[in-house]
Amino acid sequence: xxxxxxxxxxxxxxxxxxxxxxxxxxxxxxxxxxxxxxxxxxxxxxxxxxxxxxxxxxxxxxxxxxxxxxxxxxxxxxxxxxxxxxxxxxxxxxxxxxxxxxxxxxxxxxxxxxxxx
Numbered sequence: 001x002x003x004x005x006x007x008x009x010x011x012x013x014x015x016x017x018x019x020x021x022x023x024x025x026x027x028x029x030x031x032x033x034x035x036x037x038x039x040x041x042x043x044x045x046x047x048x049x050x051x052x053x054x055x056x057x058x059x060x061x062x063x064x065x066x067x068x069x070x071x072x073x074x075x076x077x078x079x080x081x082x083x084x085x086x087x088x089x090x091x092x093x094x095x096x097x098x099x100x101x102x103x104x105x106x107x108x109x110x111x112x113x114x115x116x117x
Contacts, residue, residue: 013096020093021045029078029090029110029117031103038071038102040078040110042090052085054078071102075109083114092117 003011022028027042039055054077056062056070061077082090090110097103111117 009096011096016093016096020091022091022093024051026089026091027051027087028093029115030093031095031097031106033095033097033102036067038067038074038106040074040106042078042082042087051087052078052081054081068102068105071105072109072112075106075111076113077109078106079110079113079115088114089116 020028022043022045024044024046027044030041030043032039032041037056039053039057041053042051043049044051054074056074058077061070061073065073082088092107094103099107107117
């Protein structure tokens with residue numbers, strides 16, 4: 001029986017999460033992509049806390065442009081918040097999505113903003 005798109009993503013997500021964990025010094029940058037929006041969180045898996053978050057729903061981000069351009073801005077925003085909090089290195093968690101399109105744009109924006117992964 002063929003897997004649905006959601007089941008396939010969940011299987012990939014579980015496979016990636018076996019190896020990618022976040023600490024307070026090097027948190028996990030988790031990406032969630034919906035049809036309209038994109039969200040990014042820095043997560044400390046040892047304490048189970050979200051350190052900071054950014055999304056395309058924040059003021060000033062969703063002005064105009066294609067979804068990939070908005071994703072790049074969200075990446076820059078999460079990097080700006082992380083650098084302000086003293087975080088420079090992260091472990092990137094693509095959350096089962098292909099490293100392509102909006103997910104790649106978010107990662108490029110985060111790198112441009114000063115994050116290393």
